[in-house]
Amino acid sequence: MLEALAQNLVYGILIGALYGLAAVGLSLVFGVTKFLNVSHGELLMLGGYASFWLFALWKVDPFISLPAAIIFLLVAGVVFYKLLFGRMVKLAEGDKIQNTLLVGFGLSLILQNLALQFWTADTRSITTAYSGAVFSFAGVRFPLVRVASLVIAFVLIVALQLFLRRTYTGKALRATVENWEAATLMGIDIQRVYLLSFVMGAALAGVAGALVAVGYSIEPAMGMSWTLKSLVVMVLGGLGSITGTFVGGIILGVTESATGFFLSLTYREVVGLVLFLLVLVFRPQGLFGVKEG
Amino acid sequence: MSRTSPEQSRRIQIIFILLLIAILVALPQVIKSDSTINLAVYVLLFVSLASSWNILGGFSGQTNLGHAAFFGAGALTTRMLWLSGWNLFPSLLAGGLVAVALALLIGVPAFRLRGVYFAIGTLALSQILYITVGNMLPMISSLPAQDLAVYQLAPRYYLFLAIALFTIGAGYALINSRLGLGIMAVREEEDAAESLGVSALKHKLVALALSAFFGGLTGGAFAFYHVGYYPQLTFGPEWTFDALMMVYIGGMGTIVGPIIGAVFFVILRELLALNLAEMHLIVFGTLFILVVLFLPGGFMGVWGKISKALARQQ
16 A cells, blocks of 8 residues: 555656656746747647657667757747747737737647648557666666656756856846846847747757657647646746746646545546646745745 | 718618528528538537637637536536436526536636636636546437437527527627626726726626526537537537637627638538548638737728728728
8 A cells, every 4th residue: 555655656756757847848938938838738749759750760769869859849949939929029918928828729739730640649659678677666666767757857957947047148038037128228139038948948848748758658639738737837836936847747746646546547637727726716826936026 | 882871781781681590591491411401500509609709708808718618518417407308498598507607606716817827727627627527427428219210400400590699699789788898898908997987807707607608508509419429528628729719710809700700610621621630720720820910800800901991992
């Protein structure tokens, strides 16, 4: 009983790290640009398929091909920004959120159905020689690829944190979050900062997608559920806190697996959404966020 | 061409509308092909659904991403009551009212969420219902054999026609009423409306309740129409998203826009579905993005611009 519970907890933490990684991408974009990109889940799907096809066609190891997935999503991010999202930079904040939400929704519909046309509705996953590898500790099983994914997610979060705190460009990004008008006056090129944060968000989604493809499975329709999870985590963690968001992801993962354990597997997703609504209504600044004003 | 006076053009409009209704009433008598009537049923269903979404989304400016919850609640209630032996009309009414009850239950907390949080909050709510209904009612809901034996398409068609006309009529009556003006005032500038004594919360709740009621009625009609489906189907997010796109592409906040959008959507889907499965959604999604980015008024906005330009030339 206790062992089974611990096992559940471990699985929850492992998937939660990917929720966190996906949500950090969404939150970074939203924080800097106030674009609510609801096609974030579809970007994640694209990353998953990039990794899947590299493996299926040319036998490229999914961990080695991570940079390729990143580059693919960086390019896709630039295209989507130049074509669509960049046009909404000058709108007032409320309209900007609303219109990017609508455009993102249209984009998600297009990407999802294109994926369906080209790659069929089949569920796919990457099965490598080491996919079944597991190590045990105190009777709890740790699947190797999922642990590796957690480590990669963690390293990326730390790297992102360092980038935002230590580099000039990172400081420019944070300055834009604080006050974009003052940032402009200090000579920061807002357009470049927006583009940069948007493509970084896309790249993070791409990595998350590739890791989902290797540890779990992908399909064209996965986008909406991942967008919702990212939104849930973003709100749970509170805006503007990278670490808070990552921890929020793990909280969601653990909550889901605990629900699966104590209640029923089928209600895992529902609990996350209920939690989301409760936080929205009672604590809109998030669990770790600071109240504005 | 001589100029038409406002009264004359109004009279032409009324004649045109009556003629259109007469054609729609006569349709099942003239056309005997079931597939055409089924297509017409879907056109009318989406006219109602899009028009009902528009009451909240267009007139009061609250983007509801969970309209499927109302459609589904109406469908589920009507189906259960009707199959358990209730008459059709009380079951339909109950379906609409259950949707309203659900709307009011979520309305007060939901409207504490301003702007985008209302949108994602309603999306989350409808997904909760979608998953929960799928878990609790996993079996297909089929009409019993004795009902199937006497199944007729024409009454279903007329029910959808009536609900479509009722929804459009209610929307028209609403925007010409004091209440409707209040709703639109809240959309334009919430704080200014409040300062003139227009309660924002009350007006939003009225728009939400009306929107939910007609969404629920449409769901009820679907429950009466469909021979066999999984109850989860009616809570699916595509009911919300299709309706939302129809409204935007046709012209948000207008009476005619959702109608044009729905007709266009269903016919496009029919034409493209013959060739490629979900191709229509790619075309429709692209159009939707173009409208959001470049043509905020949709087809109706374009039409307005053209007719203005023509009037200037005369």
